[in-house]
Amino acid sequence: MKSRRNFIRKSGLLLGAAFLPFPGCINFSQKKKLGVALVGLGYYSTDLLAPALQQTSYCELKGIVTGSPEKIPVWKQRYGIKDSNIYNYQNMHQIADNDEIDVIYIVLPTGLHAEYAIKAANTGKHVWCEKPMARTAKECQQIIDACNANKVKLSIGYRMQHEKNTKTIMEWAKTQPYGQIQEVSSQAGYNGGTINPWKLKKEMGGGAIYDMGVYTINAARYSTGLEPVAVTATQSTRRPEIFTEVDETTEFKMEFPGGIIVNGKTSFGQNLNKLAITAKDGWYYLEPMQAYSGVRGKTSDGKVLAPMGKTQQAVQMDDDALAILEDRPVRVPGEEGMKDIAIVEKINASAANGSQRVSL
Template sequence: MQDRRTFIKKSGLFVAATTLPIPNFLLQKNKEKLGVALVGLGNYSTGQLAPALQETDYCELRGIVTGSPEKIPVWQKKYGIKDQNVYNYDNMDEIANNDDIDVIYIVLPTGLHAEFAIKAANAGKHVWCEKPMAKTSEECRQIIEACNDNGVKLSIGYRMQHEKNTQTLMKWAETKPFGKMKNVKAEAGYYGDPMNPWKLEKEMGGGAMYDMGVYPLNAARYTTGLEPISVSAKHIINRPEIFDEVDETTVFDLEFPNGIVANCKTSFGESMNNLEIDCEDGWYYLRPFQSYSGVKGKASDGTVLPPFGKNQQAVQMDDDALAIINDKKVMVPGEDGLKDIVILEKIYESAANGGERLKL
């Protein structure tokens, strides 16, 4: 059985610049739902996105792009996908001629995001790209440029920013109901054994920081409502026989304006899932803060943030679909994904230099 990554490497794909019709998202207002094609049918597409699309109001699963032919009949039977809406990585460009597909959702290993997000944009389709946006900041900029050149919208799959309790914390960053913010603690990780093979490969964008670290990184930014001004980081590897290319655990501190500090940690060797904020006049937290369901929290004044009952991915995709239908700004644009990767690159640079504090 040929896995997706092997198929892509063997196919020798390159991004093709094509002459395409101008996107018509004003005409899409007449459509009941937007057609979504998932690129990559791994665990996240199979277990989360495809089921969530069945719960959306403004979009639906109409197409798939896969390098695993054996998956095609399974998906077609389960979701009623037409033969003409099935593609592989070699003929994905042909989606440009398919009016059934309005959005292409990139759900591939991080190291492949840029290549296929650009292919999607060049096909004249709106682009949803799973987090982290890309392996490098330069790749992020290339994705943004391709989407701008083709007049399509780009949204990054930071589902937490669409989640109700998370949005409450984002609002509190502005209203400051507990006074001046002092410290943020954000941690996300799990014990991986065995590990997904591509997450152990540097070339594919593997490592705890890329996979899980963007959760506390993004959370520190949206919880403070600010951008960090410096960073210090270190890697910890307790299982070198497994993690010989990428980080198993990364600890990083972000310094923000107004004296705010965020202490963050991410790991493939330790389970953790909490976001805590200390202020001059109180505190609040979410525990867990980035699970697929059950995100809940509490504040020092007795406020309780009960779990949000809706499917996070369904809400995320409906929010992004409405932005397309109404020609409005998306909630999490490519520029937000780019900011995280710029900081992530500095985190790796700091860790490689003994935890040196670097300006951002």
């Protein structure tokens, strides 16, 4: 039955493509938006993704999956979600039979990503998964394998890679307008406010290195255009009564080919939000590098990198929806998320072994 639905869905896309004015261009006036179901209705879904979906051009909020029945009336009233598009964690497999939902977006604690991303893939729907992708590289690979087996696309929610100033930094890694890159500083963290309880639990993928550290690791990789060859790390806490299982602060050094050094720091106890690149003939930076309110930057020759006007999550989801509609590679595939998690595991190993240098 599922294979028949997949055939009909894919045939519909192919038939639509047959009437395009030229290859690679889709007349979206003749296409429906992709229906998205959010799995998990915590802060990120409630305050950021759901409002951003109201700004998108190529996708729309069609369904929810929640274990909190008390939240359902609010979402029904606010977004007009049908009863038939509301699921819980026990029956979300039934989304396979729902033609109004094309994408399942996993927005759960990190420790649950693998389980529910695999369930989502097995429905035959495309999968978007929030960062960090999973707790281990092994779990990341399991998600990738499930999506490949079901012939669905997988995108990881790295909103920064869809943001215009970040894309400029990524391009400069290739063109090197300020000369050869020599050193990078990558920092992301926050202080104050209540920390979500699951972020303090090791088995749930808690800790600064997972929650905020993936920003710093991913930035190190996209700002150099390279993959690290070794890491050295230390982890600490100023509040051991709170951080009993996970790191409050992680500092690390990443060694890249060509002698490039990236100094990274991530924390639940400091406000950190900067990516700075030093090159042979100049410098440039983003500060903040990952704020919801916008990314800003400057260069040594006076260029100003101003924030874009549109919500980052809306741009991200439209990009990912277009990749599905146009049947082309997504911007941030599962392999990208897995690379960061493999580095997180090496950083944790280094810190656990007295800041021992660990090769990648």
